Amino acid sequence: MSDDGERGTPGKGLVQGLAVTLKTMTKRSTTRQYPDVEPELPPRSRGVIALLEENCTVCMLCARECPDWCIYIDSHKEEVIVPGAARARQRNVLDRFDIDFALCMYCGICIEVCPFDALHWTPEFEYAETDVLDLLHDKNRLGEWMRTVPPPPAHDVLGEPSKEEASASRKAAGPGAAKQARANVRRPPSTTAERPPRTEQKPGEPAAGSPQTPQGIGSADTPPEPEK
Amino acid sequence: MPVWLELLIRVVAVVVGFLVLPLLVGQTEHKVMAHMQGRLGPMYAGAYHGWAQLVADGVKFVQKEDITPRDADRGVFRLAPIVALFPYLLILLAIPLGPGSLVAQPLDIGLFFVLAVLGVGVLAVLMSAWASGNKYSLLGGLRGAAQLLGYELPLVLAAASVAMAAGTLSLPGIVEAWKPWWLLWQAPAAVIFFVAGLAEIRRPPFDMPIADSELVFGYLTEYTGLRFAFFLLAEYVGIIVIAALTTVLFLGGWHGPFAAQLGWLWTLVKIFALSFVIIWFRVAYPRLREDQLQRLCWLILVPVALAQLILTAAVKLAM
Numbered sequence: 001m002s003d004d005g006e007r008g009t010p011g012k013g014l015v016q017g018l019a020v021t022l023k024t025m026t027k028r029s030t031t032r033q034y035p036d037v038e039p040e041l042p043p044r045s046r047g048v049i050a051l052l053e054e055n056c057t058v059c060m061l062c063a064r065e066c067p068d069w070c071i072y073i074d075s076h077k078e079e080v081i082v083p084g085a086a087r088a089r090q091r092n093v094l095d096r097f098d099i100d101f102a103l104c105m106y107c108g109i110c111i112e113v114c115p116f117d118a119l120h121w122t123p124e125f126e127y128a129e130t131d132v133l134d135l136l137h138d139k140n141r142l143g144e145w146m147r148t149v150p151p152p153p154a155h156d157v158l159g160e161p162s163k164e165e166a167s168a169s170r171k172a173a174g175p176g177a178a179k180q181a182r183a184n185v186r187r188p189p190s191t192t193a194e195r196p197p198r199t200e201q202k203p204g205e206p207a208a209g210s211p212q213t214p215q216g217i218g219s220a221d222t223p224p225e226p227e228k
Numbered sequence: 229m230p231v232w233l234e235l236l237i238r239v240v241a242v243v244v245g246f247l248v249l250p251l252l253v254g255q256t257e258h259k260v261m262a263h264m265q266g267r268l269g270p271m272y273a274g275a276y277h278g279w280a281q282l283v284a285d286g287v288k289f290v291q292k293e294d295i296t297p298r299d300a301d302r303g304v305f306r307l308a309p310i311v312a313l314f315p316y317l318l319i320l321l322a323i324p325l326g327p328g329s330l331v332a333q334p335l336d337i338g339l340f341f342v343l344a345v346l347g348v349g350v351l352a353v354l355m356s357a358w359a360s361g362n363k364y365s366l367l368g369g370l371r372g373a374a375q376l377l378g379y380e381l382p383l384v385l386a387a388a389s390v391a392m393a394a395g396t397l398s399l400p401g402i403v404e405a406w407k408p409w410w411l412l413w414q415a416p417a418a419v420i421f422f423v424a425g426l427a428e429i430r431r432p433p434f435d436m437p438i439a440d441s442e443l444v445f446g447y448l449t450e451y452t453g454l455r456f457a458f459f460l461l462a463e464y465v466g467i468i469v470i471a472a473l474t475t476v477l478f479l480g481g482w483h484g485p486f487a488a489q490l491g492w493l494w495t496l497v498k499i500f501a502l503s504f505v506i507i508w509f510r511v512a513y514p515r516l517r518e519d520q521l522q523r524l525c526w527l528i529l530v531p532v533a534l535a536q537l538i539l540t541a542a543v544k545l546a547m
Contacts, residue, residue, distance in 0.1 A: 014512075014513070017512040017513060018508060018509075018512050020512070021264040021508060021511045021512045022264070022508070024263070024264050024265065024266055025260065025263045025264045027266070029262075029263060029266055029267055029268050030266050031266075031267055031268040033268070033271065
């Protein structure tokens, strides 16, 4: 028509429009049939926070760090008589540990800050309620979520050895051998430098002497720990 | 077989087709449109890929309240859906499905009858628009009237071309006379007929009278429940009618391998292929503006249709 302007051949746009729709029709639809088919969540999805009650020492770090103050903790002290000890020890007992998911903004700071791994992310997300008050999960409910916590991602073969391994081998080697033991855990013997020997090693090859694990979800997602 | 029984069978067959084919087209539209947009479309009704979606829709429409606006012209308002629907039923009577007597009512002036009855659709649009007592309806109705009157002309001219080529106005006669090379000879007329037919049934991209983004729903704004369902049904029967008329006039109806036994199948296959194209157009093209709509009709379709008439006459005289 008259307003074709710079678009060359008349009718080209019409044919292109038809081609686009036809091409889309032959492709697979991207619709996820959610209630019927469970969604495939990415690793480390933040669904709900689980509480491992035994690990909690009532240090209150999580409650204090929480940006919107949605963690409520009550506790009392108990005396524990340890046989053979000079006097009774004191222990904090958790009375109440509530997270109000109506307020929670899923920042994960409480989980980051917990020194004893009492809080964990789980990918469960189907806990919508018709009453907003029911979104306050008490410690029993938070404890039930523990069943859904996924196992931690596999260790990155190219990364630093884990702290547990490093300290265990340091202890085993005795005092004074710390530095060498640290280097021996997973490193090829040639490296004594502090930084991982990225330049000497092709990225595809695993480090010599380390267990070969496939580059799966966990290893791809875990960044190598920075050197202290 | 007594005459009344034969008559009964033919009429019942047409009514069944009238009720089933639009549902098939509607379901196809749901699914095709969804997949062209990267969706899945209805998946629940009827358990298997939502095959019963339109049945469920029908049940829903029956349950809805039947509202007649206070300012509406009640009689006309209530009559309009029937006027929209009934002409298409009459047209289906005259469309030949296969060779021999596989047509509900063979008419010597079938083409004339079909085009005349198709024009009644304008009346339904105007009736519903005026009677609704709603400014959006009125605007939609006037747009519809301008569009339908305009596109009636290329539609009739294109049909006249093929009637001239076949030398008959009888629809079975035209299919009988059809030769494969007519596909080329009558190609412009076929395109014009199809496009004008799309405008005639107010399908996107020619849905300016409805234009839900600017006119609410045009002349359908005030309709609810069953009356609205009748209008929707009329739209889908309209798809069948336009596809069937294009098939019969320009694509050779039942012609194809084993036409003697499978003629009806060829007609149906062609009708559904064209219905698919109509749905495809709806997904691919945006709505034409009112001035573009009239420009396309008067500056392109009508001159080309007239040129096609001259070409047809010239070839006919030369032969």
